[in-house]
Amino acid sequence: MPKSRLIALLLAGWLLALAAPAHALDAAAVAQLAAEDSAAKIEAVGKLAADGDAAAIPILRALQNDELYAAEGRILIVRGDAATDALTGEPVDTAAAAPEPIVVNNRIRNAIDSALAGLRLVAPERELRLAAARELAGGAGAAMLPLIRAALERESDAEIADLLAQAAATIEIGSPDPEVRRGAVRVLGRSDRPQTLELLAGLLRRNADGDFVEPDAAVRAEAEAAIATIEARLFVPRAIGALFSGLSLGSVLLLAALGLAITFGLMGIINMAHGEMLMIGAYTTFVVQTIFRRYFPEAFDAYLLVAVPAAFLAAGLVGVALERTIIRHLYGRPLETLLTTWGISLILIQAVRTVFGAQNVEVANPSWMSGGFHLGADVVLPSNRVAIVLFAALVVLLVGLFLARTRLGLCVRAVTQNRAMADCMGIPTPRVDWMTFGLGSGIAGLGGVALSQIGNVGPDLGQSYIVDSFMVVVLGGVGQLWGTIIAAIGLGEVNKFLEPYAGAVLGKIFVLVFIILFIQKRPQGLFALKGRAAEA
Amino acid sequence: MKSDATFGRRRGWRRMVLGAAAALGLAASAVAQAADTIKVGILHSLSGTMAISETVLKDVALMTIEEINAQGGVLGRKLEPVVVDPASNWPLFAEKARQLLAQDKVAVVFGCWTSVSRKSVLPVFEELNGLLFYPVQYEGEELSKNVFYTGAAPNQQAIPAVEYLMSEEGGGAKRWFLLGTDYVYPRTTNKILRAFLKSKGVADKDIEEVYTPFGHTDYQTIVANIKKFAAGGKTAVVSTINGDSNVPFYKELANQGLKAKDVPVVAFSVGEEELRGVDTRPLVGHLAAWNYFMSLKNPANDEFKRKWAAYAKAKNLPGHKDKPITNDPMEATYIGIHMWKQAVEKAKTTDVDAVIKAMAGQTFKAPSGFIAKMDEKNHHLHKPVFIGEVRADGQFNVVWKTPGPIRAQPWSPYIPGNENKKDEPDLIAKN
Numbered sequence: 001m002p003k004s005r006l007i008a009l010l011l012a013g014w015l016l017a018l019a020a021p022a023h024a025l026d027a028a029a030v031a032q033l034a035a036e037d038s039a040a041k042i043e044a045v046g047k048l049a050a051d052g053d054a055a056a057i058p059i060l061r062a063l064q065n066d067e068l069y070a071a072e073g074r075i076l077i078v079r080g081d082a083a084t085d086a087l088t089g090e091p092v093d094t095a096a097a098a099p100e101p102i103v104v105n106n107r108i109r110n111a112i113d114s115a116l117a118g119l120r121l122v123a124p125e126r127e128l129r130l131a132a133a134r135e136l137a138g139g140a141g142a143a144m145l146p147l148i149r150a151a152l153e154r155e156s157d158a159e160i161a162d163l164l165a166q167a168a169a170t171i172e173i174g175s176p177d178p179e180v181r182r183g184a185v186r187v188l189g190r191s192d193r194p195q196t197l198e199l200l201a202g203l204l205r206r207n208a209d210g211d212f213v214e215p216d217a218a219v220r221a222e223a224e225a226a227i228a229t230i231e232a233r234l235f236v237p238r239a240i241g242a243l244f245s246g247l248s249l250g251s252v253l254l255l256a257a258l259g260l261a262i263t264f265g266l267m268g269i270i271n272m273a274h275g276e277m278l279m280i281g282a283y284t285t286f287v288v289q290t291i292f293r294r295y296f297p298e299a300f301d302a303y304l305l306v307a308v309p310a311a312f313l314a315a316g317l318v319g320v321a322l323e324r325t326i327i328r329h330l331y332g333r334p335l336e337t338l339l340t341t342w343g344i345s346l347i348l349i350q351a352v353r354t355v356f357g358a359q360n361v362e363v364a365n366p367s368w369m370s371g372g373f374h375l376g377a378d379v380v381l382p383s384n385r386v387a388i389v390l391f392a393a394l395v396v397l398l399v400g401l402f403l404a405r406t407r408l409g410l411c412v413r414a415v416t417q418n419r420a421m422a423d424c425m426g427i428p429t430p431r432v433d434w435m436t437f438g439l440g441s442g443i444a445g446l447g448g449v450a451l452s453q454i455g456n457v458g459p460d461l462g463q464s465y466i467v468d469s470f471m472v473v474v475l476g477g478v479g480q481l482w483g484t485i486i487a488a489i490g491l492g493e494v495n496k497f498l499e500p501y502a503g504a505v506l507g508k509i510f511v512l513v514f515i516i517l518f519i520q521k522r523p524q525g526l527f528a529l530k531g532r533a534a535e536a
Numbered sequence: 537m538k539s540d541a542t543f544g545r546r547r548g549w550r551r552m553v554l555g556a557a558a559a560l561g562l563a564a565s566a567v568a569q570a571a572d573t574i575k576v577g578i579l580h581s582l583s584g585t586m587a588i589s590e591t592v593l594k595d596v597a598l599m600t601i602e603e604i605n606a607q608g609g610v611l612g613r614k615l616e617p618v619v620v621d622p623a624s625n626w627p628l629f630a631e632k633a634r635q636l637l638a639q640d641k642v643a644v645v646f647g648c649w650t651s652v653s654r655k656s657v658l659p660v661f662e663e664l665n666g667l668l669f670y671p672v673q674y675e676g677e678e679l680s681k682n683v684f685y686t687g688a689a690p691n692q693q694a695i696p697a698v699e700y701l702m703s704e705e706g707g708g709a710k711r712w713f714l715l716g717t718d719y720v721y722p723r724t725t726n727k728i729l730r731a732f733l734k735s736k737g738v739a740d741k742d743i744e745e746v747y748t749p750f751g752h753t754d755y756q757t758i759v760a761n762i763k764k765f766a767a768g769g770k771t772a773v774v775s776t777i778n779g780d781s782n783v784p785f786y787k788e789l790a791n792q793g794l795k796a797k798d799v800p801v802v803a804f805s806v807g808e809e810e811l812r813g814v815d816t817r818p819l820v821g822h823l824a825a826w827n828y829f830m831s832l833k834n835p836a837n838d839e840f841k842r843k844w845a846a847y848a849k850a851k852n853l854p855g856h857k858d859k860p861i862t863n864d865p866m867e868a869t870y871i872g873i874h875m876w877k878q879a880v881e882k883a884k885t886t887d888v889d890a891v892i893k894a895m896a897g898q899t900f901k902a903p904s905g906f907i908a909k910m911d912e913k914n915h916h917l918h919k920p921v922f923i924g925e926v927r928a929d930g931q932f933n934v935v936w937k938t939p940g941p942i943r944a945q946p947w948s949p950y951i952p953g954n955e956n957k958k959d960e961p962d963l964i965a966k967n
Contacts, residue, residue: 066933103935105705105706105821106797107705109796110797197767198769198770202769238764241760245754245756245757358584358587360587360783362812364815365815371791372792374793380793382792385791454784455783456784458780496756500757503747503748504749505718505747
């Protein structure tokens, strides 16, 4: 996250600049941070914020990060083995003092966040002020009002000023004067953040006696209107978010099924061990990650660049070995193939269990895959899912190019459409067979890399995807790459569309029923091959 | 010809004698073996979706057995663990339980995590009069003479957690998103919670219940829906997700930026072990309610952690040898095995009925820092309740606790019809 890193950098620079002036912190307030009672701690945090002295920032940050300790009436900042006095900055020997950590909970953390934001409102850098204003616009403590008002008067940047006005409004919404409350609600109507909705919805709630929390009907009407405008503003990002989650599920299905679309779709092999190719890809990612962690920890974020080709090779080689030793003897005998490959899948699962253990292994996301892209204040597209959608698109593109534009791709199509004729034309069909099967397995390995980034990696990983994979290929139309793509994305979207209404369990059942009905109507799937090729 | 036959017959006779002697000898040695040890069954999933939680319970059970054996065993006999893997497969739990009781003739079984696995083995234990120690928090609504429940009942975990989140200290939640895996424990717990919330004046529109299948990995829609639901007022999420689904769930929470200070998630089946391998920095402040946390500071816990670290290192346990982690069900397993040992010593036999009688009122200095006591009647432990917030290092800060151990209510008063149920099992099994 370059943005947060930038903020951290700015902050560090600013803190350095501030380190020069002498500390003039309210010693009583700092001591009160160690109080037993949360309310007292929050009061102390509020006092430090209201003083507006930036020297309080390191103390509050230490409190936020569980680094603030109390020892014999002194407040210490402890980092690793080094401890310093929070007030004076002098190093302290902790061996004698036995410092006790000061525990904070969510309630106190909320107060700290808004206090820190309040203190940063005077920072000269725009980025810092913007981040602070954003934090405060989500709701601020009543004690912050003068601070926010003062900052608002100084502020020249329109975006920050608007956020500050909203922050002030979140406080003024509790004012005794109904006119002020109405004005505040109107300002809040400009917001696009869910916390504002939460705040406004609170006004329309009834308290224990059955009366409205907000006694004035005009303010309530204003609040309802504000909620409606915010909801309307949130509609588009939320819709994009929902479509994206379907697309993301679809691309996961696509990556899982694409290899099968080649081995089953093009070659006609019912490969029950396809799921295990995914698993091999995922375990390869795990191995590569472990090697990187041990030998190249500084390059850890780049391990996926190695994992992708490694998984392709590992799964592809296992696929080639399977084809050469077992499956080629079974061409044209679908039942035997089905049973044999199922047996192979059990063998592979047990082999992995023996080597890596039965428990899930941990595959960590590289840091650039954590977090997400914000669409407004409410909707976040997680980076790992965005990366997988792009990865799926890339793999599909490469496979499509391979089949359409390369000589080997031409041979593959020729052999799968009419083996005897291809043989007559001098195409070495056995070689094409193992290469195609290896390619299909390798692509499944790539799917495994993607799955390792969003789910759990265990020996049973493949089992949970094999049914979905067959579903996608059959629905898309056997032998059709396009059909597979559309079926995968379509299933993802339908699944995610149904989930909010039917729940995850029922949603999945509906999808299965839908596929059964669809296959009844169109046994060839979405896209049927036409002409002589269909019989091959 | 004749002599040959005689010789042959004699040789045959001799062979028979030899064979019989060998068989006798074998039997005798088998008897000697059986007299030397007491067999103890361990029934935890070592593969499948629940392996993430249960594998470590198998290890802590083995550690405790080793510890007891090092102190001379029970009644002068060593304990012999029999470990089986029911593979997160509920019918297989029943088969493996039958195998342990009927074939291996174990004196006691320590095992199960999910309630569906416990429900699956229960008829077997009642039919064969076996003894099961169940170490995990659960939904209550059950009381069998053949089971001792060393985990929490709802009033020792779920209810205090929800009460905390309703309080000013916990954020004053007004709306509740109940999210769980689709089986008996989450459904029953949520039924109890719904009744409890209603008794506190929470309207139906402010409660949302959502379930996902075991092993579910795609929590995008659910997290987005939690956000939408939270816009209607201060919301808390109560998660009863079990098994490895928790990893993708928490990753999704972090990636979608759902902060604990806005929408706290309290989990009942997530402890230190489940959070291993999740980057907990974005999850700081989310909560869990248990009767034990690894971060508790007291001599009993220090001792427990030290033992576990040494054992994990000695046995080269993956993960734990570098970063030993303890959690609540591990503590409950540890307490259970020790209490069973004490009861056997009190009864002076491993006979199930005698041990059940001797279990009543047993006490043990638990790693939670309190004296855990087996209730005289209801087969549940008296336990303290802790509510912890996730720290950046994957441990928990205790933010609330009961002053002392509280008694379990297996029959929750929030489920209608429970008023008349007896707080002790029928002494004669129902069938």
